[in-house]
Amino acid sequence: MGKLSLASSSTEFLPRRPNFGTQGTKTVLWANYFKLNVKALDIYKYSLNVIYGGAATAGSAKQEEEDPKGKKVEKGGKGEAKEAKGKKLGSIIELAMKQFPATPTYASEFKAQVITLGKLKFSNPDGTVEVKYTEAGRSRAETWTVKFNGPESVHVDRLLDYFGTMHDLAGDATFPKFPTEVDAIGIVLGHTPRTDKDAVTIGRGRHFALDEARSEAAPMNSFTVSILRGYFQSVRPATGRLLLNVHVTHAVFRQPIRLDELLGRWGDLKKFYSKTFTNLQPHTKQLENMCDKLHKFLKKSRVRHTVPATRTRPAVTIETPIAGLAHIKDACDKKGGPTETSPKFRFQFPYSGPENVKFFLRRPDSEPATATGLGNLRYDTWVTVNDYWIQKYGVRPNLDLPLVNVGTVNRPMYIPAEQCSVLPGQLVKSKLTPGEQEDMIRFACRFPADNAQSIVTKGRALLALDGNKLLAKFGITVDKELLTVTARELPPPLLNYLRRKSTAISRPEIKDGGWLLRNEQVSQSGRPIAAWSYIHIQAAQHDNAEEVKRAVYSFVEFMESSMGVRIAKQGSPGKICSSKDALPAVFKSLPANTQFVIVVLPDKQSATYNLVKQLGDVTYGIMTVCVQRDMVTKQQGQQGYFANVALKVNLKFGGINQRLTNENELIKGGKTMVVGYDVTHPTNLAAGGGGNAPSMVGLVSSIDSDLAQWPALAWANPPKQEMAESLESKFQSRLELWRSQQKNKGQLPENIIIFRDGVSEGQFNKVLEVELPRLRKACMNLYKASAQPRIALIVSVKRHQTRFFPTDPAHATHRSKSPKEGTVVDRGVTSVRYWDFFLQAHVSLQGTARPAHYTVLLDEIFRPRYGDRAADALEKLTHDMCYLYGRATKAVSICPPAYYADLVCTRARAHQSELYDDASTVKSGGLEQVKARHVHQKLENTMYYI
CATH class of the missing domain: 3.30.420.10 (Ribonuclease H-like superfamily/Ribonuclease H)
Structure with a gap:
C-alpha cells in the first residue's frame, strides 16, 4: 500500500x-440515441433575472390590481418580494423577447436562460427590458423588469475541436466537458416542444402531448389522475461526436375535470354533505376524513374558473392555483385562532358550503362613499358566500358542495365548486395508490421494439426533430436512424449452495439469469433462532386463524428441513391482531427473549408494513419478516415463495x-x-x-x-x-x-x-x-x-x-x-x-x-x-x-x-x-x-x- x-x-x-x-x-x-450535427455559429447565452417593478423601482414599487370582487389589492411594495413562477415566468420572458425592435432568433427554457443567435441589441445600456404583464381576470397590468446578464459566448467551435482530438486542454480538469455548450444546444432542441401549446414540459427534458390526436394515455378507472406517455431528450457527448438521447417516459397527471363532478365522485362525499348538516352528525368523522384527503389532493392545483359578468364588467376566465377547500383555519392567526377578519363558519366542522360561511363585506374603493350595499346586502356587515353570489352575479351556488379557496390560506377567496375545473397538464408528484401503480406498470411495460418504433415516429414528431426552422437557424440537424453500438455478453458465474441434508457442494443450473433451488439449501446457516413467534393481522373476523397457523408452521418446517436454516420447530404461541392500530400492544406482549417474528399481513398496505418495521427494528430489536396471507396459505407455488422468504431470514441472522x-x-x-x-x-x-x-x-x-x-x-x-x-x-x-x-x-x-x-x-x-x-x-x-x-x-x-x-x-x-x-x-x-x-x-x-x-x-x-x-x-x-x-x-x-x-x-x-x-x-x-x-x-x- x-x-x-x-x-x-x-x-x-x-x-x-x-x-x-x-x-x-x-x-x-x-x-x-441519434447523432447530432452542429455548425459552429456565433451563439450566445444570457442569464436572466426577472424582477417585480419597473427598471428604476424594481422590487420597491407598489401596484394595484382589482380582484374579482371589485376590491383593489395592493401587491408588491417595499420590503415585499414578489416572484414569478411557472407559466407566468415564461410569459414574462416571452414578452421581453418581443420588446426588441426585431424579435431575435432565440431559444429558452423560460426560467433563467436565453440562447441567442448573435448578440442582443438593448435600448437600455444596463441590459434591462421592461414588460407589462396582465394576468387573466385582472384589470391592471403588472410591471416586471427582465435583466439580461451577459452575453457569454457559447464556444461550439471549441466543442467540435475537442471531438476531433478528445484531448483535454492544458490544465482543464473539468467534468463534464463543455457544460455550457452542451446545455445551450439542449435548450435549443427543447424550445419548440416547450412552446407547443398542446404539450407540457416537465423539468428540463420530459415532453408530453395533451391534445387527443397526439397524446398516449393509459386506460384507467381513476377519475382523479391519468397516465401519459411522453418523450425525454438530452444532449450527450460521446467519443468524437454529440448525441441526442431520446426515450419514452411516463408520468401521472391530474385528470382535467369539473370540481363539482370530482366532489360528487370522491368517496360518496355528496351523499353525506347537505346545506343544513342535518344528516351530517352520524357521519362527521367519515366526512372529515374524505374532505381532508380531497383538500390535500386539490392543494396547489391549477384550476380554471369564471367570474360571472356584472352590470359593469364582462365575465372573466381565470387560471390560478388554489389553496384547496375552504377551511375553518383560513385567515387565522399564528396560533390557529380566528381574527376579526377571519371568515365565519356556521358549524365547528373544518369544511363548509356557500350558505354556511360568512365574510365581512366591505365597500369596494371603486364605489362612491354614498354606496350603502350590494342589492339586499349591506356593506360593513357579515354576509354568506351564497347571498353574495346571488346579489353580485345573479348565480345560485350549489349548496350541497364545499367551497373552494382560489386565494391563499392567509387571504382566502371563496367560490362555489361548480365554477372550477382542474386544468390539464399538471404533474402529480404524490405517492400513487397500489391500483394506480399497477396501471402505471402495465402501461409503461412495452417490448423494446415498440419503444424504438415510438421514438423514431411519435417521439421525433413531438420533439420537432424534423423540418424544424429554429434548429436550422442554429445550425443543428438530427440524424434519422438510431445509433448502433457494439456490445458483449458476459457468461454467468458458477454458484455454490449445499446439497440438502449433506455437506456436499451443489451448483444449480443458471438459465436466463436465474436458477431454481431444487435440492439445494443455504451455503451456511446463520445464528440459531431459538425463540420465535408469529403475528396474524386479521383482514376480517372470519379470517381462518387455524389455516394461518398451519401455514406458518409449514414455513418454519420448510426453512429448517429444506433450506438448512437453524430455527426451532416450536415457537411461542402466535398472536392474533385485529387491526394495524393494535400492533404496538401485540409486540409489547411478546416474550422478552423473542428473536424473530413472522408477521402475516392481510394486504399490501404500506402503512401496516412500516409500523411492523418501526416496532421490530427500532422499538424492540426483534427481527421480523412480513408475508402475505394469500401467498403463505396457498398451495400452488408455495415452495418457491417459502424459499425466497427463507433466504431473507437466513441473511437477517448472519447466514450465507x-x-x-x-x-x-x-x-x-x-x-x-x-x-x-x-x-x-x-x-x-x-x-x-x-x-x-x-x-x-x-x-x-x-x-x-x-x-x-x-x-x-x-x-x-x-x-x-x-x-x-x-x-x-x-x-x-x-x-x-x-x-x-x-x-x-x-x-x-x-x-x-x-x-x-x-x-x-x-x-x-x-x-x-x-x-x-x-x-x-x-x-x-x-x-x-x-x-x-x-x-x-x-x-x-x-x-x-x-x-x-x-x-x-x-x-x-x-x-x-x-x-x-x-x-x-x-x-x-x-x-x-x-x-x-x-x-x-x-x-x-x-x-x-x-x-x-x-x-x-x-x-x-x-x-x-x-x-x-x-x-x-x-x-x-x-x-x-x-x-x-x-x-x-x-x-x-x-x-x-x-x-x-x-x-x-x-x-x-x-x-x-x-x-x-x-x-x-x-x-x-x-x-x-x-x-x-x-x-x-x-x-x-x-x-x-x-
Whole structure:
C-alpha cells in the first residue's frame, strides 16, 4: 500500500479509460440515441433575472390590481418580494423577447436562460427590458423588469475541436466537458416542444402531448389522475461526436375535470354533505376524513374558473392555483385562532358550503362613499358566500358542495365548486395508490421494439426533430436512424449452495439469469433462532386463524428441513391482531427473549408494513419478516415463495445463501472490502407529505471474502443534502467492523472498492471534493500514514434514460425481447477519455431492460493491478456480484452494494414514515423526530433491512 495525500483528493480527476473490455460474446445493438450535427455559429447565452417593478423601482414599487370582487389589492411594495413562477415566468420572458425592435432568433427554457443567435441589441445600456404583464381576470397590468446578464459566448467551435482530438486542454480538469455548450444546444432542441401549446414540459427534458390526436394515455378507472406517455431528450457527448438521447417516459397527471363532478365522485362525499348538516352528525368523522384527503389532493392545483359578468364588467376566465377547500383555519392567526377578519363558519366542522360561511363585506374603493350595499346586502356587515353570489352575479351556488379557496390560506377567496375545473397538464408528484401503480406498470411495460418504433415516429414528431426552422437557424440537424453500438455478453458465474441434508457442494443450473433451488439449501446457516413467534393481522373476523397457523408452521418446517436454516420447530404461541392500530400492544406482549417474528399481513398496505418495521427494528430489536396471507396459505407455488422468504431470514441472522465457485481473484484473498452508500431525498410523497422531511443515507459494507453479509448503517441528513460530515465516523465504523471479524485476524482491508449510488455527472466533482476526503480521513484515523489503503470509487446509476434494443433475435431474451443478461456496452455511447460502462446483468421479465451505468471516479486498484485488463476485471467483478444478491435466485440489475444501500435508505424512511406522509409532523428546520429513530442495538451490524 502506498502513501496517499488527503489534500490530493481535491485535485484528483476522473481516471482515463485503461482499455475497452474484451470478454464475452460480441453482438450489435441499437441504442436510443441519434447523432447530432452542429455548425459552429456565433451563439450566445444570457442569464436572466426577472424582477417585480419597473427598471428604476424594481422590487420597491407598489401596484394595484382589482380582484374579482371589485376590491383593489395592493401587491408588491417595499420590503415585499414578489416572484414569478411557472407559466407566468415564461410569459414574462416571452414578452421581453418581443420588446426588441426585431424579435431575435432565440431559444429558452423560460426560467433563467436565453440562447441567442448573435448578440442582443438593448435600448437600455444596463441590459434591462421592461414588460407589462396582465394576468387573466385582472384589470391592471403588472410591471416586471427582465435583466439580461451577459452575453457569454457559447464556444461550439471549441466543442467540435475537442471531438476531433478528445484531448483535454492544458490544465482543464473539468467534468463534464463543455457544460455550457452542451446545455445551450439542449435548450435549443427543447424550445419548440416547450412552446407547443398542446404539450407540457416537465423539468428540463420530459415532453408530453395533451391534445387527443397526439397524446398516449393509459386506460384507467381513476377519475382523479391519468397516465401519459411522453418523450425525454438530452444532449450527450460521446467519443468524437454529440448525441441526442431520446426515450419514452411516463408520468401521472391530474385528470382535467369539473370540481363539482370530482366532489360528487370522491368517496360518496355528496351523499353525506347537505346545506343544513342535518344528516351530517352520524357521519362527521367519515366526512372529515374524505374532505381532508380531497383538500390535500386539490392543494396547489391549477384550476380554471369564471367570474360571472356584472352590470359593469364582462365575465372573466381565470387560471390560478388554489389553496384547496375552504377551511375553518383560513385567515387565522399564528396560533390557529380566528381574527376579526377571519371568515365565519356556521358549524365547528373544518369544511363548509356557500350558505354556511360568512365574510365581512366591505365597500369596494371603486364605489362612491354614498354606496350603502350590494342589492339586499349591506356593506360593513357579515354576509354568506351564497347571498353574495346571488346579489353580485345573479348565480345560485350549489349548496350541497364545499367551497373552494382560489386565494391563499392567509387571504382566502371563496367560490362555489361548480365554477372550477382542474386544468390539464399538471404533474402529480404524490405517492400513487397500489391500483394506480399497477396501471402505471402495465402501461409503461412495452417490448423494446415498440419503444424504438415510438421514438423514431411519435417521439421525433413531438420533439420537432424534423423540418424544424429554429434548429436550422442554429445550425443543428438530427440524424434519422438510431445509433448502433457494439456490445458483449458476459457468461454467468458458477454458484455454490449445499446439497440438502449433506455437506456436499451443489451448483444449480443458471438459465436466463436465474436458477431454481431444487435440492439445494443455504451455503451456511446463520445464528440459531431459538425463540420465535408469529403475528396474524386479521383482514376480517372470519379470517381462518387455524389455516394461518398451519401455514406458518409449514414455513418454519420448510426453512429448517429444506433450506438448512437453524430455527426451532416450536415457537411461542402466535398472536392474533385485529387491526394495524393494535400492533404496538401485540409486540409489547411478546416474550422478552423473542428473536424473530413472522408477521402475516392481510394486504399490501404500506402503512401496516412500516409500523411492523418501526416496532421490530427500532422499538424492540426483534427481527421480523412480513408475508402475505394469500401467498403463505396457498398451495400452488408455495415452495418457491417459502424459499425466497427463507433466504431473507437466513441473511437477517448472519447466514450465507450462495457463494461463487470461482472466487474473484481480487476478493478471495480476504484483503478487499466492498462498500456501497446512497442518499435518498424526499420525493414521491403522499399528498401533503414531506414538507421538511430529511434525506436518508444508507451505508453497507462487506465483512469478508464471501460478499454475503452486508451490515448497514442509516442516518438522516438535512433535506436535499447529499452528504454531511458524519460520513467520516460512519465509514470508520465499517473499517472497525471489518477488523473485528475473526476471519480477518485483526487486520484492516488493503483495498476498498466503493460503489456510490445515484449521483449525476454534475455531482461527480462534489463526490471527489467533499465525500472522498472524509473517506480518506476515516482511513487516516485507523491506518498508519505509510500504509493507507488503495481505493476505487465507482458511481452506479440506475435512473438514466439509456436503453439498448437487440438487432438480432438470437441475442434477445425470450420473454421481454430485451438484450440478454450479462450485456456490457462500453463504446459508442460512452467517451474514450473516461472510464464508464453500461451493464445489464439481469433478465427483464417485462418491458425494456434498463442497464446500470457505472463510472469510475477514482482507481488505485484495478489499473495498477491488472494493467490493460483492468476494464475486464472491473466488469467481471461487478457482473459476478449481481449473482450474489442474497434474497433472490436471479441476477439483479445493479450490483448488491448499491442495491443494499438503497434498501437501507428505504427502510430508514419506513422507520419514520409519518415524516413523509404528513408534513405537519415535521418541525421547520429540525430533525428532532429522526434522531430518535435509530435501529435497536440488538440489530446493529446486521442485515435487518433485507
